[in-house]
Amino acid sequence: MDLVNKKWSVDKLMSIRKEVLATWHTGKDVEDIEEGIKYQKALPKSKIFALKLLEAKEKGITLVQPRAGVALVNEHIALLQYLQNEGGADLLPSTIDSYTRQNRYEEAQKGIEESIKSGRSLLNGFPAVNHGLENCRRVVENVNVPVQVRHGTPDARLLAEITLAAGFTDYEGGGISYNIPYAKNVSLEKTIYDWQYVDRLIGFYYENGVIINREPFGPLTGTLVPPCISHAVAIVEAILAAEQGVHYLTLGYGQCGNLIQDVAALQTLQELSEEYLQKFGYENRHITTVFHQWMGGFPQDEAKAFGVISWGAATATLGKATKVIVKTPHEAMGIPTKEANAQGLKATKQLVNMLKDQTIPSSKELEEEKEIIKKETRAILDAILKIGEGDFAKGIVRGFEAGIIDIPFAPSRYNAGKILPARDNNGAIRLLDAGDLPFDKEILDYHKKKIQQRGDAEGREPSFQMVIDDIYAIGKGMLVGRPN
């Protein structure tokens, strides 16, 4: 496999398509791609994800979206309707179960059957591939707002074929963001190649008059990920997608918890991604942003969890994210009930509405934070481009090998896993160990200074214990994991 960042021909897409559709029996229902395009074109405007996002961006408001998915179709529809009507969700998801994410359709089938028998969902999401085209269309037809596929699937080709033909208008993921945090033994060459397929498919839909939005998964491992890391991954995935003909992109970022850092991250994500897409010749691309409420460990106490949710809602709105992905008061316990899910939405919407007319004024601190994020992100992106001899696809593969891009706490063996993040004395995420990130002395000294300031304040030497304390801190009611 010679991986390059170059647009696939339609012939290449169609020849691989035959193999993809044969990997599970529901694939044959989507063989006629024209029929899927026709179905998409007949959807009302109100169900086109990208259009709703662009309208919100223009108005400067932040839309709210939950995560949600259960094993059976009728129950899944009822769940989405409840989140739409009772929770006031502006946008809906279908979160896919973990067996489907690993292409284990037999096990997903077992989960469906056991869920029917026991009267409750034994799967942690909606097994869209097993349910197939017609059932997926029922989901789209029975709600009033756009629906997105949210998952965590390294090889998401068949899932894309079925859900796009079924009228889903937004597709989450990417060859990096759905590999390194979601797989152990799958090479980046393979996932980037497989996601070129997905992006080319969406490009093909676009060429036939259908707008599908694409959303690289921003938070990655959700565990103290510094903004420069998630920005670099998001921008590379945006470029890879744009090359295959994707025109509408939502780039993501997971809340760190320090307001200044989070607002700076959201602003720089928009600015840098536009800059890089322009620079590499991708015209007419539309970029929106998504902010994920805190992705790490949550407090078990529901009132405390609402505190975390509300802080995320406030930050998303003040940072002018186009949409915010909402957590629930059951987060510490796993999959929420529909009621708990709606509560997270309502708490978030309250904050969004209260803060939508307020802005964070520019300040020395905000500008400094934006400057450092931009410098770091550019350093990583430029090093990736250099090691890839001008090709982002080659560069990202070699970049991970060399550790010049490195995601903390990722399960993949294709990730160096050398960097160690920790909070500074103000709760912003810095690097205790920068591993092999391509940073100059000035950046490295900055991180060292920031972490040392915290060590001094706490009277301890920065170490791995500090990282662990930070991972548990929010669950225990704090942002910074101070010693007792």
Next chain:
Amino acid sequence: MGNKTIVTGVIGADVHAVGNRIIEYAFTQAGFNVVNIGVLASQEEFIQAAIETGAVAILVSSLYGHGEIDCRGLREKCQEAGIGDIILYAGGNLVVGKQEWEPVKEKFLKMGFNRVYPPGTSPEEAIADLKRDLNIED
């Protein structure tokens, strides 16, 4: 001081890697020889690793809700493999959704786990239990 080799991993199609790293770190700090098979681990991989390393305990993590399906039959498979007496612990978000803890615990004890831990348990608790179960003194 007896054998202190343990196998730990995250079972099934689950990719939650953070707690897994912390368990490895905490048990190593506590003096155990930790064989960490990581995420996406099958029952067979747990058992294989335990046999190869002569482990005295298997610590199974599950964070994503499918633990109920993934853990069934592990004790029986251990028996078939000739390590039927090995200590089995399970912990995490073991079932889909917020459920009462006692019935969940019962379910896993019935499956043949020696101890079961709810979400939010600190590694120190399991370390203390394991030392007790293995008659290890600090």
